[in-house]
Amino acid sequence: MDVRPFWLAGRPAVGADELTVTNPYDGRVAGVASVPTAAQVEEAVAAAAATAAAAAALPVHVRADALAHVAVRLKERSEEIAQIISAENGKPIFWARGEVARAASTFRFAAEETRRFSGEVQRLDTEPAAQGRLAYISRRPHGPVLAITPFNFPLNLVAHKVAPAIAVGAPVIVKPAPATPLSALLLGELLAETGLPEGMFSVLPVHNSEAGALVDDPRLPIVSFTGSGPVGYAIMDRVPRKHVTLELGGNAAAVVLDDADLDWAASRIALFANYQAGQSCISVQRVLVSEAVYPAFAEKLVRAVAALVTGDPADGATQVGPLVSVEAAERVQSWIEEAVADGATVLAGGTRDGATVAPTVLAGVPRTAKVCAEEVFGPVLVLSPVSGVDEAFRQVNASRYGLQAGVFTRSLDIAFRANAELEVGGVVIGDVPSFRADQMPYGGVKESGVGREGVRSAMHDFTYEKVMVLTGLSL
Structure with missing residues (x-):
């Protein structure tokens, strides 16, 4: 060669x-x-x-x-x-x-x-x-x-x-x-x-x-x-x-509120928690969902994640490929296993084949677990119910990272409140935090x-x- x-x-x-x-x-x-x-x-x-x-x-x-x-x-x-x-x-x-x-x-x-x-x-x-x-x-x-x-x-x-x-x-x-x-x-x-x-x-x-x-x-x-x-x-x-x-880095959060379009939110979060095998600083990692819509949303999200095509990156139909190395995949798998040992439930994925980790959804994860508190940099998302906007925003900010956040809402008032209160470099309303236009200012606060x-x-x-x-x- x-x-x-x-x-x-x-x-x-x-x-x-x-x-x-x-x-x-x-x-x-x-x-x-x-x-x-x-x-x-x-x-x-x-x-x-x-x-x-x-x-x-x-x-x-x-x-x-x-x-x-x-x-x-x-x-x-x-x-x-x-x-x-x-x-x-x-x-x-x-x-x-x-x-x-x-x-x-x-x-x-x-x-x-x-x-x-x-x-x-x-x-x-x-x-x-x-x-x-x-x-x-x-x-x-x-x-x-x-x-x-x-x-x-x-x-x-x-x-x-x-x-x-x-x-x-x-x-x-x-x-x-x-x-x-x-x-x-x-x-x-x-x-x-x-x-x-x-x-x-x-x-x-x-x-x-x-x-x-x-x-x-x-x-x-x-x-x-x-x-x-x-x-x-x-x-x-x-x-x-x-x-x-x-x-x-970051551990980007997506907030799904009562007035969100749940189908749109589920499809976008499923895709953009996994689109680079999770190896993006603004990949969706934490998903905070209003209790009123949590059961319905969780079902839609798990279904959307399960439908993602994982496999050979050379195949045009593949949506989720491998991590950059077997060692990286082994680390992600070990974090999933640690979360499960601490009481988390695997709703989707959780398995590994070489450098490929199946798109994974976890629920009931302690906030101190690595998959929640650190940057996973892998195809893993943590699903958590919240009582409303106040708790959702508190949890977004309860991180040493602050790169971007997404808020699924139709409320203009909540959109401006998110912009004022969330401790991040960018707030995306109506979509995932993974959105980045290459001409816009991009960067974070805190340890991001x-x-x-x-x-x-x-x-x-x-x-x-x-x-x-x-x-x-x-x-």
């Missing part, structure tokens, strides 16, 4: 080591990636630092056109890229195709935002001491960005770091997850077609144990990390003087992270405000 090169300062390169990527469903080899040496990593960082000034000075049309080119090429090669995502990640091909489409949109949004991302003017003569003065406020990149990305969305979560960096004129070094580097390497191929300056981007599939040197390097003043909380906060503690953005993604929000995170004051003007 051909060894895929990595991207060093915009050029393909090979190192002395190789990384074999396997399909988690059946163990077949999905691809082989070359791994850079320490000297090559140093070359990439040095190139990013050397290019920083020229990158920041790139005309808007150059950055925007490069981003638009990538968006077009992602669409043109969408099926090929979807097959790569499915093979390396185990994601059902249906969802992999959706991820490619989202990544193309992310680059398109970035191209559009690049053309709109201008400075603002502020009159200062609101006080006598500043008469004749005007402020021009622009945003300038902090410098090169280190983007550390996870396995669950191996293309689109890379896009959410790379596209905003290029949009603001910041070189970017991508360190993809070792389990899923192939999508990021292909994205590097598309970026290389744009004619961006050498040093503007590198894709370095180094082992996790070697990432610390990149995190520590003072020439990379921005660290943008998506992944687990312990790793993210360890990075923040390690480099407290850097600008660190963290997109971390720091900073925001969504193209324009990330562009703000990667830049700082700079003020120029003009004096002696006739205003």
Whole structure:
């Protein structure tokens, strides 16, 4: 099998080591990636630092056109890229195709935002001491960005770091997850077609144990990390003087109230508790249902979960595929077993076959059980009755996480109350918390992270405000 090169300062390169990527469903080899040496990593960082000034000075049309080119090429090669995502990640091909489409949109949004991302003017003569003065406020990149990305969305979560960096004129070094580097390497191929300056981007599939040197390097003043909380906060503690953005985990709750459309809620919750085998930070994990409709809803939900098609991710009919590894599946299974030992009842699923865990519904789960209090990152949801809105919202907030929440209601008053009271970064009314539009601000509170993604929000995170004051003007 051909060894895929990595991207060093915009050029393909090979190192002395190789990384074999396997399909988690059946163990077949999905691809082989070359791994850079320490000297090559140093070359990439040095190139990013050397290019920083020229990158920041790139005309808007150059950055925007490069981003638009990538968006077009992602669409043109969408099926090929979807097959790569499915093979390396185990994601059902249906969802992999959706991820490619989202990544193309992310680059398109970035191209559009690049053309709109201008400075603002502020009159200062609101006080006598500043008469004749005007402020021009622009945003300038902090410098090169280190983007550390996870396995669950191996293309689109890379896009959410790379596209905003290029949009603001910041070189970017991508360190993809070792389990899923192939999508990021292909994205590097598309970026290389744009004619961006050498040093503007590198894709370095180094082992996790070697990432610390990149995190520590003072020439990379921005660290943008998506992944687990312990790793993210360890990075923040390690480099407290850097600008660190963290997109971390959650145990997202969906609230189903008396006035909800139960069929719609059951179908959406069933699907989006399991759509990436539960390996999404905003996958539905806790389902809080008004007591008045709990029996009817529980029946509909279990039926909807049982109807999901679980199996080979290469099959277009498959809705739920494997987890990223057998080890991940074993951990999820052990959490289910612990909950059952503590008194929980399995209403659906609860079994494992290799890396695949059957979509699982649990009831009667103690709130301290891992499947309720922690992030499962697997196809498991916990079903609980609540007395009403007050208790539902209290339980949503009774978590150290706060990424997104969904509230199924037709009441405008309750919708605004949810927005005011729920301690999360995003509230979705009438749908699951798993909804994310790639242009909207996305991120959490509490232990779900720091900073925001969504193209324009990330562009703000990667830049700082700079003020120029003009004096002696006739205003």
